[in-house]
Amino acid sequence: MNSFTLTQAAAVDEAVSDFAGHTGAAYLGGGTNLIDLMKENVSRPTHLTSLNHLSALGQIEDLPGGGLRLGALATNADTAWNPEVEVRYPLLSQTILAGATPQLRNMATNGGNLLQRTRCYYFYDLATPCNKREPGTGCSAINGMNRVCGVLGTSESCIATQPSDMCVALAALEAVVRVQGPNGERTIKFEDFHRLPGDQPELDNTLAPGELITAIDLPAQGYAKNFTYLKLRDRASYAFALVSVAVGLEMDGNTIKTARFALGGVAHKPWRDQAAEKMLEGQTASPDLFRQVAAKVFESAIGYGPNSFKIELGKRAIVRALKQATEMDQALDSNAFLNTNP
């Protein structure tokens, strides 16, 4: 780890100006990803603006109109086990609990979860080229060990995936990210928050320099009756998703009124396909329909050899997740983390 200075910000304004006043600064939340990347010398900030004393950002509170605001500094554990989240947004609760470990979830913050970097092996390996880590050096994954890499929305410069579970649910729930920066406050629709690699894979998201996530707003519709987070991985626990699917449905009998779903483990951002969602709406739930939808989602997929299995796995995961969500009689109980294991 290189040398750095550290400031404990006491207020959001102070954090934003402290960041702006230090070249090479980074915001420090729970640190579960950033400190690890600093130990690996992948990230080398020379100043940290610690947000850990911003208790105002640690709240989870009702929004007018029936939504819920998740403070950026609330931990993943406190969010997943928040009674309002468990009852109104069980998809989110279950999805958070499918990721990481209890220790990490007790440290990791909601804002930080959105900002975690890819787990592509080459991003961490300083001895190999990686356009995300060192722009212009090349992508080692395209012709390398890319089993964990993406098959949708990839580019010639990067096939890395966004690793978060939580973000897959937030995409399906159409959350809104609230940020504050040197130019004031703004909101970013979740689908616009993460970006595809294109020719600038070093940029994971659309935050401007110095902008700080202050909260994540959930809309009133939480799809608490018909939902699923299906996570497929190499171990039953504590492993990143090879493919995951978050589904939220509004059903009328066997008819799908509203459908939202997103995929993890397949792209540089949680993957939503709104045309595929529309194919479900107004239709009677059936395996044939689900297979057509799954085929639509992956029609533009490109496999790179070791990761090509994700295309068929992804299709089958969509079919199974939709089937599980349509057949749910009631929300899962509070120990739903066991139900994410297929």
Next chain:
Amino acid sequence: MSLHFIQEPLDHTPPAIAPTQPVTLHINGEDHTIQIAPWTSLLDALREYLDLTGTKKGCDHGQCGACTVLMDGKRINSCLALATVYQGKQITTIEGLGGEDDLSPLQQAFIDHDAFQCGYCTPGQICSAQGLINEGRAKTEDEVRELMSGNLCRCGAYTNILSAVMEVLHDGQVVVDNGTLVTIPMQPTQSSSVN
């Protein structure tokens, strides 16, 4: 060999000398003030500055759980925690859970169930299990397995670790925020099936 992978020098010079500062940590019920650099992890502060070597350094990357301690009663990976950020928090380490003459119920259960072989992961396992009990979420063996997945045991003592945790879980011991161990009255449960 091409040198294209050598990183470019930073465009700004990091401070050459560590700007150390006094940091007061509340550990196992006592305040300790140490002079440390901002990058000192809570794990290194415990082991290298305070001689609390019960907390172990395994992977140092948050993957193995050997460094698990309790922060305000919640389990965290101390290797990924910068010590300076944890001022004002109540830290409980394995030394704070119990000593030679007053073993905590989990420490005693780990002995009774032979829940270790080399012992390196054990302090982290026990602190993590105490955090699990404090959370009050896991009740069944499957749930304990899932919520102990952040602690690896390369000797493979998982079966006996599970037995030890299950026994104490049923007796309802919790660590409260100030680091002390208290018994929460629970409904009577059947006695452990393992002696």
